[in-house]
Amino acid sequence: xxxxxxxxxxxxxxxxxxxxxxxxxxxxxLTAASILLGFLAGFPAGTVEVYGGRYASGAVETVGVVLxxxxxxxxxxxxxxxxPIESAFVAAVLGLGLxxxxxQSQIFRGAIQSVDEGQMEAARAVGLSRLQAIRRxxxxxxxxxxxxxxxxxxxxxxKDTSVAFAIGLSELLTRxxxxxxxxxxxxxxxxxxxxxxxxxxxxxxxxxxxxxxxxFAIPTGDST
Amino acid sequence: xxxxxxxxxxxxxxxxxxxxxxxxxxxATAGCVGSLTGSGGDETPDKTxxxxxAPGFPPFEMKEGGDLxxxxxDLLEAVVAESEYTLSGWEEFEFKGxxxxxxxxxxxxxAAAMTINDKRDKNIDFSNPxxxxxxSILVRKGGDFSPSKLGDLSGHxxxxxxxxxxxxxxxxxxxxxxxxxQSNYNSYGSYVLAVxxxxxxxxxxxxxxxxxxxxxxxxxxxxIAFTYETGEQYGFGVREGDSDVQSALDTGLKAVRxxxxxxxIRNEWFSDS
Numbered sequence: 001x002x003x004x005x006x007x008x009x010x011x012x013x014x015x016x017x018x019x020x021x022x023x024x025x026x027x028x029x030l031t032a033a034s035i036l037l038g039f040l041a042g043f044p045a046g047t048v049e050v051y052g053g054r055y056a057s058g059a060v061e062t063v064g065v066v067l068x069x070x071x072x073x074x075x076x077x078x079x080x081x082x083x084p085i086e087s088a089f090v091a092a093v094l095g096l097g098l099x100x101x102x103x104q105s106q107i108f109r110g111a112i113q114s115v116d117e118g119q120m121e122a123a124r125a126v127g128l129s130r131l132q133a134i135r136r137x138x139x140x141x142x143x144x145x146x147x148x149x150x151x152x153x154x155x156x157x158x159k160d161t162s163v164a165f166a167i168g169l170s171e172l173l174t175r176x177x178x179x180x181x182x183x184x185x186x187x188x189x190x191x192x193x194x195x196x197x198x199x200x201x202x203x204x205x206x207x208x209x210x211x212x213x214x215x216f217a218i219p220t221g222d223s224t
Numbered sequence: 225x226x227x228x229x230x231x232x233x234x235x236x237x238x239x240x241x242x243x244x245x246x247x248x249x250x251x252a253t254a255g256c257v258g259s260l261t262g263s264g265g266d267e268t269p270d271k272t273x274x275x276x277x278a279p280g281f282p283p284f285e286m287k288e289g290g291d292l293x294x295x296x297x298d299l300l301e302a303v304v305a306e307s308e309y310t311l312s313g314w315e316e317f318e319f320k321g322x323x324x325x326x327x328x329x330x331x332x333x334x335a336a337a338m339t340i341n342d343k344r345d346k347n348i349d350f351s352n353p354x355x356x357x358x359x360s361i362l363v364r365k366g367g368d369f370s371p372s373k374l375g376d377l378s379g380h381x382x383x384x385x386x387x388x389x390x391x392x393x394x395x396x397x398x399x400x401x402x403x404x405x406q407s408n409y410n411s412y413g414s415y416v417l418a419v420x421x422x423x424x425x426x427x428x429x430x431x432x433x434x435x436x437x438x439x440x441x442x443x444x445x446x447x448i449a450f451t452y453e454t455g456e457q458y459g460f461g462v463r464e465g466d467s468d469v470q471s472a473l474d475t476g477l478k479a480v481r482x483x484x485x486x487x488x489i490r491n492e493w494f495s496d497s
Contacts, residue, residue: 019290077321081328168317168325178287180416181280184443187420 009186013193016179023175024197030092030161030171031201035154037097042104049105050112051134060105067102072163075099080167092164100157107149111142147213154209155202172197272312273469275300276331278319280414282439283493284337292316295435295493299354300335300460302485303476309469319387323347326463333469334461337433339389341456349464351473353457354486359390360437361452362422362430365445369428372450378403380428383410383418389456390431419444435494 013020045064049057067075072095080091115138123133162173170178176194180187277285277296285294292314304311315331322338325331326348339357340350361377363369371377374397382404384390391411398404410427412418418430419440429449432440437448462469480486 016289022290077324081324081330166318166321168315168321168330170316175287177280177414177416178290181282181286181414182288184416184419184440187416 009183009189012183012186013179013189019179020172020175020193020197023170023172024201026169027158027161027171028201030089030096030164030169031154031158033093034096034100034157034161037093038100038104038153038157041098041101043108045101045105046108046112047134047139049109051130064102064105067099070099072096072099072160073166076163076167088164088167088169091167092161092169096157096160096164100153103153103156104150107146107153108142110149111146112138114145115141141218144213144216144218147209151206151209154205158201158205159198271309273304273309273332274312274315274330275304275333275335276315276317276322276325277334277336278322279316280416281337281436283435285335295355295489296335296337298489298492299480299486300333302480302489303460303473304333306476306479307472309472322461326461329463332462332466333473336461337458338461339456340459344461347464348461349466349470350459350461351470352477353459354477355435355458357389357454357456357458358434359393359431359452359454360434360448361450362419362432362437362440362446363428363449364422364425365447367428370449371429374398374452375403377429379408381408381410381426383412383421383427383430384432385415385418386411386413388415389433389454393431393452393454415440419446422446438494 045060048060049064052060075098076092076095079085079095080088083091085091085094119137119141120133123137124130128136161171164171165174172194176190180190277292277294279285279287279292279294281294283294284296285292287293297314301311315325317325319336322331322334322336323344326334334348337355337357338344338350340353344350361371361374363371369380371380374393377398382394382398384394394404394409399406399409410418410421412421415430415432415436418427418432421427422430423445430437430446431452434448434451440446441448460473462473477486
């Protein structure tokens, strides 16, 4: 027997929208801050892995493997309980952001490596230094190609913010939990509502990134 | 393409790194679970306490309209009011985050329907017990399954919440003794979801703390088949060696029991016990 989708249960959800909204704000803030930190750490890391010397790229790779190989809950617990960081929000952004940086570094590494070697040679041939060539020729092309992978990562971070409850941050999913504990008949309705919110956030983000991709696409008639 | 732009990690290095990372992870966890410090007895003792709980366990602790309420909340506030300490506020964590939070001094007291057991007692200290944690077996109301002892659960899909006494009983009394197949045990992040599954017919019974079972019985189409006396009890958790707070809580608890306030709070939250 499935719980019927009672209008009274939807009314309960509607009454609690302000409470859930507080969770949505926290979810969005966590996602935005973590993605930004992940980009600031991950983009240079990806570049270093491709162009860096043996020691630099080795160090970056090791850190990346450790971050990618540790469960997110463990990373968050360590960031909050294992360091002197006082604020749970800062600890969560640090944990989510650094792990996202490790994933993003691979997105950018792949994108940079996909740019044809001849581009670098041509850039050097017209007199650019190695660094200028990377900055002016390779990276602009690589960034365009990294948009699809970056869209994925954005979605993953958005949904992983729910793990932050482990260190006491009550984001959207935690607040949804609070609600269906309060009214145990509305489990399905509350979960559907939260899913819809996650879907809207993901959809809007992806469409925005699609748009960005189109705006910055290399304007050629036949190939990019 | 003869270009090798990235250093291929050979398999041995990979295993080393992954091993190291999991060790690092484990140490980190162990580090934050182990008691990091004793009491701060070397400075002037701070007379405020921060309490921690894990909402989602009605009627002990849950959220109502965004506010934290429940038996544990009222009782701890009454107990601390009887001591020389003051309660500065409540922090909310997942149940498994409470012990690390205590160890790293984010909170000073755990009030979260935590059963006193030897495993936990190694890492934290407990106040005197304040509630008996007998376990009830919940089944569908009006269903044809009516067990009367643990053995009757054999062969049926059973549910409990992760990390609870109920889960411990399923594992120790049924799965370990081969009365229940491991695949027949479903663990949930929250008892609410377990009850949802029970009502929908995906599992046949739930092992759950008696007062929580009574709350569900009054709200959903489920009923208590029988109650299993565990002899286990709930206590407030404090940091290992934090004897000042421990004895303050014990004194406060006794005062609250003697004044009749304990009975008042209990009657408010457990209507039919």
